[in-house]
Amino acid sequence: MRRSVVEQDEKVSALPVFQRLMWEDAGWISRLWWVPILALAMALRFYKLTSAAIWGDEGSSLLLSEYAASDLWYHAAHDVHPPLYFFLLRGWIELFGDSIWSIRGMSAIPGVVVVGVGIWLTRQLSTRRAAVLAGILLALLPTAVRYSQEVRMYSLLGVWLLGATLALVYWVRQPARTRYLAVYALLMSAGFYTHYFTALCVLVHWAYLGLLSTRRASGPRLITRPAWWVANAVIVLVYLPWLPNLLDLVRHVEQLKVGGDIGWEAPVDLFSLPSMIWQLVVQDEGVGFWPPLFWGFPLLLIAVVSVTAWRDRERYRPASLLALFFLLPLMLVYGVSLISPVFIERYLTVYALGLPILVALAIDRLPTRLSLLGGALFVLFVGAELVGLKNNFTVDEQDQFNMPVEFVNRNYREGDRIVLSDMMWYLSYVYYDQTDAQLQLYTPPKPDGTPTRPNAYGFGTLVDQDGGRIYLDRLSALPADTRRVWLISSTEAPDDFAPLPEGWRELSRQDGGGARARLFVVCNMPQPLPEGCR
Structure with missing residues (x-):
């Protein structure tokens, strides 16, 4: 028998320490359970924000943001990233100055917002307990913390794409309310003007709707709804002014390779996938780890993701959506990198946000008899994240550029x-x-x-x-x-x-x-x- 979200809320907690967070009538304190999680996320993203020196990619952001609007559009067109972040950075500097605290704060704030959106998304997909667990794991996720402390566009991209996924979930549940698709189109357009890897999120969303269309359901399939096609057409129309610049950039790929802007990444091999998962979670490629550990931890996480998605019997397949969000970009970029290496951690940081949410869902769905297993998985993942945070924050301030x-x-x-x-x-x-x-x-x-x-x-x-x-x-x-x-x-x-x-x-x-x-x-x-x- 399928369990609704309400029924899941009523079952006995797999982690008793979070049981009290399920109380719906405990007053205003229980309704603000997300506040300490966001406070944790903010503390981690602003901690040692200015310790590391500005490095080359950050310097390029600052140089690009110094141009007037018309020149900025031109030079961004010749860069390897779209212009929206640089326009926003320019405005931010005009308002708050260009101190390291200020310019990195522009990334730290969206990094905190991402955690809030992740909690919101999890609550729509599952129980409050799962949202609490997901919030904690998202707040601690080392790759998210790291790129919330750089003068680059990755934390902002997380807001757009996770927000678009949330808007999609709302529309899937209430297809008649096209305003959700309007929000979706706006956020995805912002994503495309922030980073080209937004295209991977498009594939995730289409694959998710395709998955939903395989089951029997009353009414037309969502993937064939005119409103869905119109929303995607709007995204294309909004992106048309930038499309000639993208095509021009593609024509000059060889010049980008000569300049070292792309193609500098080492070719991928069999070890690259587990190394990427280690890097996302502990900020270490793990190549020197004990071999059973090097392979065991990533395989365990992939098994948790795969089994949770496979056993997903919810009407809207929330675990499948999150599994697609994490695994599909990871595997596609790995596959492309067999031809042209682009298997780079920061490009996949947004999609790594699906992993802690899915781990939270997996723990939440365990029956009471397996509560110890759920607790062990939570402790293991948090322990790995704490190691990653330690690696992030290990900065010798006396040995900086x-x-x-x-x-x-x-x-x-x-x-x-x-x-x-x-x-x-x-x-x-x-x-x-x-x-x-x-x-x-x-x-x-x-x-x-x-x-x-x-x-x-x-x-x-x-x-x-x-x-x-x-x-x-x-x-x-x-x-x-x-x-x-x-x-x-x-x-x-x-x-x-x-x-x-x-x-x-x-x-x-x-x-x-x-x-x-x-x-x-x-x-x-x-x-x-x-x-x-x-």
Whole structure:
């Protein structure tokens, strides 16, 4: 016999500690059970928010947001992400400034909202107890916490896509109320203007409606309803202004590969799937783990997801929806990565939100006799998440990229030159730079003479218009009156700038965050010699 959500609420709790949260008439306190969960989510997302230095991807967000609206649209079109987040970031900075606390706070707040939407979605799909469990697991999910602390679009994307899924659930239950589809179309359109991987969510939703249409039901199938097709047509129409930019970007995939903006990820293999699950939950790829543990934990989670979905007998198949939300993008991106590697944690963080919700449903549906099993699964998952949070928050504030930049700021003199060896260092450096120097990017030709200057796509679009002043193909091409040069490069051998011109003498250096700032004085100059050459 199928159990309704109400019947599930009346059954004995698999986890007695949460039993009291089922009381519907316990007053206003019981109705605010979600407040401490959101408080936990907020505390975790704002904890050590400014500890890690701005890194390259964050720097690119900040550079892009500095453009005027018309220019921002153009440069986002040449980047690998759509423009909505950057427009919002621009407005946010105008209102609240560009301190690290402010710019990362714009990601932390949506990260908290995602937990609230996840609780709301779970409550619509299952019991209050399941919503409590899901809220706790979502609040602690390390990959969600991590990308709620970066100046990127991933937590905002979570709001759009989880919210769209919630709107879809409302419509599935009440198909006559097309306002839910209006909300759905709005949120999915926002998703498409935030990240291209929103297309995976479209596949999830169509697969879910296709699954619902396989069972016998009165009335027309939802997947064939005109309102559903109209909503999707609206999404396409809203996206049409951006479509030419997407097609142009596809035509320039090879240029993006040359610039290192895509294709830098290692090819996938048999170990990549379990490694991804480990990374999502504990922020560690797990490649050095004891083999039975490396394989056992991911397989256990996949088994929980699969069995819960397989045994789903609810009318609207909530467990199946969540299983599709988590597994379908994971498997599709893995499959695509066999051809072109895009199996990257941050691209899948939104879809990882389905895992803790489904674990909560699995625990909630266990009969009383298996309550210990449910408790063990909850403790295991929370324990893994706590390990992941520890990995997230383990930041050496004395070994960050801002350290060498601040060293340069303190010791800079008018007329000094600053040259960086890599675009990723350049993108980060701009945020911390307090000098009046024109930063330059070292772009030495390859031995065969092939240029290494970035092209106008990917990160290159952020500096290409000033390339004549920024790109430096040879250190010997610095102006003849140059006295002192700061070289910013990786701490790893070999030296990115080797061989150095004759007569350069190193005066000082500062390492931090994998980067090294070195001050050189140019000694092969006419008298008088610069200080440090004598």
